[in-house]
Amino acid sequence: MKEYKLTWDLDSIFSGGSHSKELEEYVKDLNERIENLQERVSRFSYPKSPEQTKDLKEVINHSQDVVKRLGEFGAFASCLSAQNVGDKQAQKWVTRRSEMTARYKNIQTEIDQKLLKTEENIWKTLLNEPNISEVAFVLDERREKAKEKLSLEQESMINNLAVDGYHGWGQMYDAIVGRMSVHYNGEEMSVGQASNKLNDGDREVRKEMFEKWQEAWGSQTDLFTETLNHLAGFRLQTYKHRGWESPLKEPLDYNRMSEKTLQAMWTAINKYKSDYLEFFKEKAKWIGVEKLSFFDIHAPIAKSEEMMDYQTGAQFIIDHFRSFSPKLADFTKLAFEKSWIEAEDRPGKRPGGFCTSFPHSKETRIFMTYSGTLSNVATLAHELGHAYHQHVMNDMAIFNQGYAMNVAETASTFAETIVSDAAVKSTSNDKERFVLLEDKVQRSVSFFMNIHARFLFETRFYEERKEGAVSTERLNELMIEAQDEAYRGALEEYDPTFWASKLHFHITGVPFYNFPYTFGYLFSLGLYAIAVKEGTAFEDSYISLLQDTGRMTVEELADKHLGADLTQTEFWEEALKLCIKDVEEFMELSEKLRSEEGL
CATH class of the missing domain: 1.20.140.70 (Oligopeptidase f, N-terminal domain)
Incomplete structure (x- = not known):
């Protein structure tokens, strides 16, 4: 290899x-x-x-x-x-x-x-x-x-x-983050490296890192309060002069999406959240706590989390992409061979991950920090999905390549789902399958609860910002309130400084950098269900849909390619039922394993 x-x-x-x-x-x-x-x-x-x-x-x-x-x-x-x-x-x-x-x-x-x-x-x-x-x-x-x-x-x-003004404040945020470090066990880590420790298999490590994380971000929150307030203030003043009443107008227009579609999606999600509360209770038993905390949500269910080195992870992704789309697999192999991916785990890098396109060169580049977790493999597959989306549009007019974030997240999440589903199905060992299934379920928790918390926070923050600058203390309160509501009070401890540590709140290109992720996740599940039935025969239909993403509203796109009405809850509920099947399978397997282990 x-x-x-x-x-x-x-x-x-x-x-x-x-x-x-x-x-x-x-x-x-x-x-x-x-x-x-x-x-x-x-x-x-x-x-x-x-x-x-x-x-x-x-x-x-x-x-x-x-x-x-x-x-x-x-x-x-x-x-x-x-x-x-x-x-x-x-x-x-x-x-x-x-x-x-x-x-x-x-x-x-x-x-x-x-x-x-x-x-x-x-x-x-x-x-x-x-x-x-x-x-x-x-x-x-x-x-x-x-x-x-x-x-x-x-x-x-x-x-x-x-x-x-506007972009200057966004760059100020980046500059502050660039100087930050988290001190842990005598080691000075970049925030990107430290964030990986928050998902460590050892709860004591997670807990200690969460405390260090809060300490690091908390020491800078007064500065981040300034950047966030000024970013929002610039937007609101612009909207006011244009006569736009709702701060949702710009992100909805940008995503070529109606508010009716957005509300239908959240309504459907709220209907099925109770199923995830049982998942939280079951996970808490395995971790050995009465109630999960924020830093437990994305942690592995067992301390002995399976690791996958970069080479193995790359080949795993290529192999499973091929079962759905040979063209996607060939492109992915090319991206690895041509070194289009920055994955090294080192200090000095920006936290998070992204995929960016070079439309003149017709190439892409992927950025992330790979430390060998299954979550890293999923993230890599996610970003490769973005890259493939751009790849199939490279020969189109550049104006038609301007697809919005919500449909961009459809392609990435579709790719991520292929890999996560393959990981679950590729093992016959119940304990290993259990760990992989839990990883899959907790990522849907991200889209339905974590992203919802971000949406609730940003919505309420903008309403209060209309009346004047919002204090650090109030931002922390709004964040906890949003998380508690989104997670239905299921957690013992929340992340009050999440508004400061999450880059998405400070990006100037797109306000409300949250709900498009959830849209993309659920929309991609509809595509994935078709792909499972059709296999590689789905490939050309998928490419056709991707190529339409820059020249249609999402409602038109769904109607043409899926025959679906996104403004009604039915479409979203059908996609959600696929997620609930994973939860149910997790619960059944958990009961079986606890019985076998005498727990």
Whole structure:
């Protein structure tokens, strides 16, 4: 078996890291392209007849070129800053990316204003033009959104102020986290390394690390209170001036999803939460406590957790992907062979994991910290699902590659489910199957309870933020209240500083970076059920669905490919029943094993 590197290769994109001369030249060229696009946009007015659409078509084509190259630069800056949070030059590139993105957004706003002024009959003609018709959905969507925004001058001012205001606060959060460390057993760990200890098989280790974790994040919460309040304040002021009442409007629009669909999903989940309370009680018995605490939820059921080194984990993923999709397996093998994955467990890395795309190079990169747990294997499969999603869209128009987070999480979770399900089914040993099944169930707990807690916290935080800045003490209270409600009071101890340690609350690109995960999980289960029945015959249908994710609403996507109505609870309940089967199997196996072991 070929040995795969645990560190990624960025030199194939731009050699030289954060001091790359190639990167400097690329960014210089990109800057010129943005300036040329600005000149083109400034020169033409909105078309007043079908014959006058030529300039607009050229602008749209040049816009797509800039978007592709800006995505390339942005992805590289993200990789540089993640692999070494102490790389100051990388942070400068991140700032430069924000500045250039703001400039492009100003140009896009100007284009959208001209799209808005175009008369309806001319607009319809334009959308049927060659090379334009393929991105008609995106252009029509942008034109509609332009109706709800401020004037060109005002929107441009917002974009410009966001660089050092809105995005600046997000970068401040990253800078603070980059300097943080957690002291444990005489060792200084990065927060990424420490987070892995929170899932250790030894409860005493978890408990001690949780205390150290609270101490580390608690010492910085006053600073994080500032960053979070200012991020939210910027958003709310922007919404206020646009006349948007609900803070959910932007994330729902971004995810091409209706509020009715969102509410149907949460309603269905709340209906089935009681089944998980029995799971918590059973897990508590195995751990040897009366009631689980927050740091027990994702812990292994037994101290002797099965470990899987990186090479074995990689081959496990490839083999089981192949049973559903040979194309997915081949792509995954390529990603390992070409070193597109940064998995090394070392200090100085950013916590968490992500997948980012290089649309110009048609490559992807995956970032995580791999320490050999089954959870790490699942995370790796998850990020590879993201990568494959982008891979099947690489030859499409760049505007159509702008799929939202909720459908992005569908592809990743589908891949993760393949691996977790395979892990459960691949063993005949009851104890090993029990451990694997528990790992699978507790990940559904994440989507139904942990993510729900984040959603509840953020919803309530924004309502209070409308009245003024929210204190550190109140943020801690809101977090505990949200967790207690989401987990139905099932836990002994919660995580009051979760709002500070969870990066997602501080990301400026997407507000409410939570409910799309749950959407993707349940939507992917519907796809997985079909895949189980059809096997590799499902492959082409799956690719077709993924390729539509950037040019349809989620309701349209579900109707076309699944014949499902997402605004009703029935679809969500059917997906949830698949999860409950896992809980029931866990409970039955637990009773059998406890009987055999005399517990």
